[in-house]
Amino acid sequence: MLSIRGAAAIxxxxxxxxxxxxxxxxxxxxxxxxxxxxxxxxxQPADVDGAVTFTIDPNDELNLMRSVGIRQMRWTSRTPFGxxxxxxxxEHATAAVVSGAADVVVVxxxxxxxxxxxxxxxxxxxxxxxxxxxxxxGLDTPAKAYSLWFQRYMHxxxxxxxxxxxxxxxxxxxxxxxxxxxYYERPITLADHQASRWIVEPILRLLDCCQESDGGVALxxxxxxxxxxxRRPPVTIEAATQGNTIFGETIFNYYHDDISxxxxxEYTARQLWETAGIGPEDIDVAMIYENFSPVVFYQLESxxxxxxxxxxxxxxxxxxxxxxxxxxNTNGGLLGEGYIHGMNNILExxxxxxxxxANQVEGAExxxxxxxxxxxxxxxx
Amino acid sequence: MLSIRGAAAIxxxxxxxxxxxxxxxxxxxxxxxxxxxxxxxxxQPADVDGAVTFTIDPNDELNLMRSVGIRQMRWTSRTPFGxxxxxxxxEHATAAVVSGAADVVVVxxxxxxxxxxxxxxxxxxxxxxxxxxxxxxGLDTPAKAYSLWFQRYMHxxxxxxxxxxxxxxxxxxxxxxxxxxxYYERPITLADHQASRWIVEPILRLLDCCQESDGGVALxxxxxxxxxxxRRPPVTIEAATQGNTIFGETIFNYYHDDISxxxxxEYTARQLWETAGIGPEDIDVAMIYENFSPVVFYQLESxxxxxxxxxxxxxxxxxxxxxxxxxxNTNGGLLGEGYIHGMNNILExxxxxxxxxANQVEGAExxxxxxxxxxxxxxxx
Numbered sequence: 001m002l003s004i005r006g007a008a009a010i011x012x013x014x015x016x017x018x019x020x021x022x023x024x025x026x027x028x029x030x031x032x033x034x035x036x037x038x039x040x041x042x043x044q045p046a047d048v049d050g051a052v053t054f055t056i057d058p059n060d061e062l063n064l065m066r067s068v069g070i071r072q073m074r075w076t077s078r079t080p081f082g083x084x085x086x087x088x089x090x091e092h093a094t095a096a097v098v099s100g101a102a103d104v105v106v107v108x109x110x111x112x113x114x115x116x117x118x119x120x121x122x123x124x125x126x127x128x129x130x131x132x133x134x135x136x137x138g139l140d141t142p143a144k145a146y147s148l149w150f151q152r153y154m155h156x157x158x159x160x161x162x163x164x165x166x167x168x169x170x171x172x173x174x175x176x177x178x179x180x181x182x183y184y185e186r187p188i189t190l191a192d193h194q195a196s197r198w199i200v201e202p203i204l205r206l207l208d209c210c211q212e213s214d215g216g217v218a219l220x221x222x223x224x225x226x227x228x229x230x231r232r233p234p235v236t237i238e239a240a241t242q243g244n245t246i247f248g249e250t251i252f253n254y255y256h257d258d259i260s261x262x263x264x265x266e267y268t269a270r271q272l273w274e275t276a277g278i279g280p281e282d283i284d285v286a287m288i289y290e291n292f293s294p295v296v297f298y299q300l301e302s303x304x305x306x307x308x309x310x311x312x313x314x315x316x317x318x319x320x321x322x323x324x325x326x327x328x329n330t331n332g333g334l335l336g337e338g339y340i341h342g343m344n345n346i347l348e349x350x351x352x353x354x355x356x357x358a359n360q361v362e363g364a365e366x367x368x369x370x371x372x373x374x375x376x377x378x379x380x381x
Numbered sequence: 382m383l384s385i386r387g388a389a390a391i392x393x394x395x396x397x398x399x400x401x402x403x404x405x406x407x408x409x410x411x412x413x414x415x416x417x418x419x420x421x422x423x424x425q426p427a428d429v430d431g432a433v434t435f436t437i438d439p440n441d442e443l444n445l446m447r448s449v450g451i452r453q454m455r456w457t458s459r460t461p462f463g464x465x466x467x468x469x470x471x472e473h474a475t476a477a478v479v480s481g482a483a484d485v486v487v488v489x490x491x492x493x494x495x496x497x498x499x500x501x502x503x504x505x506x507x508x509x510x511x512x513x514x515x516x517x518x519g520l521d522t523p524a525k526a527y528s529l530w531f532q533r534y535m536h537x538x539x540x541x542x543x544x545x546x547x548x549x550x551x552x553x554x555x556x557x558x559x560x561x562x563x564y565y566e567r568p569i570t571l572a573d574h575q576a577s578r579w580i581v582e583p584i585l586r587l588l589d590c591c592q593e594s595d596g597g598v599a600l601x602x603x604x605x606x607x608x609x610x611x612r613r614p615p616v617t618i619e620a621a622t623q624g625n626t627i628f629g630e631t632i633f634n635y636y637h638d639d640i641s642x643x644x645x646x647e648y649t650a651r652q653l654w655e656t657a658g659i660g661p662e663d664i665d666v667a668m669i670y671e672n673f674s675p676v677v678f679y680q681l682e683s684x685x686x687x688x689x690x691x692x693x694x695x696x697x698x699x700x701x702x703x704x705x706x707x708x709x710n711t712n713g714g715l716l717g718e719g720y721i722h723g724m725n726n727i728l729e730x731x732x733x734x735x736x737x738x739a740n741q742v743e744g745a746e747x748x749x750x751x752x753x754x755x756x757x758x759x760x761x762x
Contacts, residue, residue, distance in 0.1 A: 004480050055436050055459055062511075065627045072648060073625040076466075077458045077473055078436055085457075092458055092473075095480035099385050100656075101472055101622065130443075241482065244454040246446045267453055275481075 005276055008094040009227035009234035009381055012041025012220035013347045018182050018338030021115040022214035029216035030059040030110035031067040037218035038068070042231025043104060048220075050075030050102030052092045054341065056082060057109055064108070075102035079374070081250055083289055084264075086342030087374035091240035093221035103222060109343040110216030118212050119339075130249045142291060143209060147200040149253045150294040154203065156260040157309030161202055164293040165193035166315050168207045168335055171290070174322065175332025178358040182211060183336045208293040210334035217343045219350070227381065234381035235353045238366065239275035242374045243268035265302030268375040272368070276377045280304040284364040285352045286320075286328045287345035289371040290335060296328065299370050322359050330359045342371045346378075353380045386657055389475040390608035390615035390762055393422025393601035394728045399563050399719030402496040403595035410597035411440040411491035412448040418599035419449070423612025424485060429601075431456030431483030433473045435722065437463060438490055445489070456483035460755070462631055464670055465645075467723030468755035472621035474602035484603060490724040491597025499593050500720075511630045523672060524590060528581040530634045531675040535584065537641040538690030542583055545674040546574035547696050549588045549716055552671070555703065556713025559739040563592060564717045589674040591715035598724045600731070608762060615762035616734045619747065620656035623755045624649035646683035649756040653749070657758045661685040665745040666733045667701075667709045668726035670752035671716060677709065680751050703740050711740045723752045727759075734761045 014036025016022070016029050038045055048070045051061045055078045065073060075096040079085035086109070093105040113119055122140040123131065131145070139145040153159060172188045175181035188207060196206040227234035243264040247255040256263050273279050280303050290296045297311035305326055306314040314320070320328035331337040331348035338344055349367040351357040367378045395417025397403070397410050419426055429451045432442045436459045446454060456477040460466035467490070474486040494500055503521040504512065512526070520526040534540060553569045556562035569588060577587040608615035624645040628636040637644050654660050661684050671677045678692035686707055687695040695701070701709035712718040712729035719725055730748040732738040748759045 004482065007480075060631070061461060061625060062629050062631060065625065065629075069627070071627045074622045074648075074652060075472070075476075076461055076469070076623060076625060078461060080442060080457055080459060088457070091456070091482055092476075095456075095473075095476035095482050098480040099388075099476035101385065101476050241455045242457060244442060244446065244457060246450070246452050248443050248446075250441070250443060267455075271455060 004094055004098055005238050006236045007098045007224055008221055008237045009224045010219050010350050011222055011227045011230045011232055011234050012037040013350050014040055015217045016215045018213045018215040022112055026058045026111050027063055030108055033110055033216035033218040034068050034106050034108055037220050041220045045069035046071045048104045048106050049073050050096050050105035052077050052089045052107045054109055055080045059110055081373055083342040084371050084373040086371040087369055087376045088242050090376050094237050094240050097223045105221045106218055108218040109341050112214045114212040114214050120212055143199045143204055145252055146292055147203040149259055150203050153260045159312050163312040164208050165190050167293045167296050168193050170320055171329055171333045171335040174330050174359055175336025178331050181332040181337040204292055210291045211339045213338040215338055215340050217340050217347055233354055235350045236379045236381045238377040238379045239272045240376035241268055241271040262298040262302045264373040265299050269303045272375055272377050283366050283368045285330055285361050285367045286326055287349045287369045288328055289342045290333050327361050345369055349378045353378055385475055385479055386619050387617045388479045388605055389602055389618045390605045391600050391731050392603055392608045392611045392613055392615050393418040394731050395421055396598045397596050399594045399596040403493055407439045407492050408444055411445055411489055414491055414597035414599040415449050415487050415489055418601050422601045426450035427452045429485045429487050430454050431477050431486035433458050433470045433488045434490055436461045440491055462754055464723040465752050465754040467752040468750055468757045469623050471757050475618050475621050478604045486602045487599055489599040490722050493595045495593040495595050501593055524580045524585055526633055527673055528584040530640055531584050534641045540693050544693040545589050546571050548674045548677050549574050551701055552710055552714045552716040555711050555740055556717025559712050562713040562718040585673055591672045592720045594719040596719055596721050598721045598728055614735055616731045617760045617762040619758040619760045620653045621757035622649055622652040643679040643683045645754040646680050650684045653756055653758050664747050664749045666711055666742050666748045667707055668730045668750045669709055670723045671714050708742050726750055730759045734759055
């Protein structure tokens with residue numbers, strides 16, 4: 001396998017506030033985040049010649065060009081699979097700059113996901129294909145459709161909703177000291193978690209669910225050799241990949257032989273370790289996509305941070321706290337900071353490696369950003 | 382600029398028949414084309430680890446994996462902008478294999494565009510953003526929305542609908558001797574063209590419009606060094622790029638300073654010549670996306686095959702015929718062979734370079750495939 005290790009870097013990040021009612025258009029949010037990222041990199045809009053976003057992002061590349069002043073673009077691509085594909089945006093941008101298809105690629109995601117179309121509501125209209133098999137049986141929200149997967153894991157390993165709650169408490173603790181977080185200065189206790197209402201009994205409570213957020217984020221990717229001359233210390237892309245497997249589904253996992261595991265994340269893990277030439281013991285901070293708290297458990301195990309069924313003890317023992325063995329979601333994650341479809345977690349990874357995160361992990365040199373079916377490792381350039 | 386010149390190759394192609402009523406699902410068409418392309422390359426489904434298609438393709442990558450037997454995929458991407466982005470699929474696949482993100486990428490496009498949702502009908506629902514400004518004034522089909530752009534060109538250079546018809550006659554002549562073409566053995570005369578009904582008077586007649594087709598096509602891309610060991614002579618990717626420009630639109634061109642030109646194609650042209658180290662005089666066959674015949678005129682001029690306003694004479698003088706200076710759309714193009722959103726033109730480019738096209742251009746070594754806002758140059762490996 002060829003290796004892209006260290007050939008590209010993230011050189012700029014930008015964002016809007018994360019809110020419940022932005023009061024402005026999704027294109028405005030997108031343009032604000034992109035302009036901020038370009039400025040952060042010390043570049044001009046005319047330096048950008050590529051763009052990557054999600055298939056379901058509402059912001060057309062051409063509207064973005066006009067809004068921000070990007071003159072020409074010779075690369076555009078979009079990643080399918082919603083939040084699960086979020087880390088694939090960086091894979092795309094890396095391939096674009098490493099292959100010479102573009103010099104400076106902006107990665108963006110912006111939406112009014114709380115004041116506009118709410119992802120947590122019952123689904124209708126065009127759906128991920130397998131959803132058509134679940135919807136008639138009432139699995140019409142992500143929370144419901146995911147829960148049977150989580151329940152198998154709970155049954156097999158003796159995990160309770162209270163165990164999930166211990167993750168939520170950590171996420172909210174991190175959010176409480178992060179001024180960017182919606183839940184800044186609002187930590188919760190395990191009792192708060194256990195008092196929150198059931199969303200899907202006995203699996204998910206309200207405080208196991210990510211937020212619905214309005215906001216926009218953007219990142220700038222360029223080749224590592226060019227990154228050296230820019231304003232900010234570059235954050236190198238040590239590995240970036242996707243982990244689609246046969247019998248997988250867009251956002252659930254019911255057709256694999258063993259549904260108490262997460263084969264997509266296991267596949268991304270193998271690739272990341274091989275490409276970056278490292279192992280789980282080398283990771284200093286893990287940013288883990290969590291639309292729901294149990295997904296953190298699956299991913300901790302898939303990446304080998306602990307063994308199958310051991311995530312509940314790994315979390316309960318304080319390993320994922322700041323100062324622990326593997327600080328996780330140091331920004332508060334998608335539960336605590338905001339739900340910009342996973343992309344805000346990549347921004348936090350960049351901040352940790354620049355050394356200016358709100359909850360800085362001292363000496364962080366390697367950060368994992370995992371969205372289950374796509375993932376990357378970032379390094380200090 | 383880095384160069385991808387010759388670093389990747391197309392090693393397999395596959396297709397279904399092109400029809401008006403396939404009688405089977407879009408996923409079935411997709412799977413048939415992909416299996417054919419994999420077999421053509423002498424590979425197995427399990428060798429594929431990447432996929433590229435259009436944002437608007439109905440075929441989910443995961444359904445394709447399950448249908449065809451692809452075990453794992455570490456690259457997926459989609460290109461926006463519909464047919465204008467068709468050549469960008471090859472840019473994506475090239476970047477994926479050159480960067481090491483994937484080894485073997487399948488590019489696919491399949492739909493029931495005649496028996497299912499017809500693209501030529503009045504548009505409704507989610508639209509390219511600028512369309513919202515045209516639709517209320519009645520520009521509700523692609524033919525109508527494009528025609529004002531074409532009319533400016535006609536006015537400026539003294540071009541008539543009869544001039545456009547001379548392209549249609551050539552396309553149908555090529556289709557008439559191509560068994561893959563819907564219009565196989567059905568050539569037209571200029572009188573037939575002029576007798577066909579107006580779609581938008583005095584700009585487009587019925588025989589200026591591409592077909593609506595059911596069908597599927599697929600291509601396999603891998604690195605050039607791996608391509609050498611495969612079953613078929615590799616067709617190298619000499620250059621592949623996109624040409625998005627500020628004040629551009631998804632499928633029209635009303636905000637540029639001079640709407641009698643095609644800035645997107647001029648931008649792709651500059652990039653292709655620079656990357657491939659060639660010029661228009663080196664191209665042996667040009668495959669040019671033509672949802673409507675006038676788009677061929679714009680592109681012939683944008684690539685420098687002739688000067689501004691000279692396309693009508695270039696075509697009338699026989700230059701685009703088989704045996705002419707620059708044979709164009711040797712398969713019959715989207716008017717004559719079928720409208721698989723431009724991708725069938727890339728298959729024809731591969732056939733010309735393998736030397737087994739129905740209307741073979743002797744000694745063809747370099748083929749241009751242009752879709753206006755994306756384009757590539759293919760070479761004999």
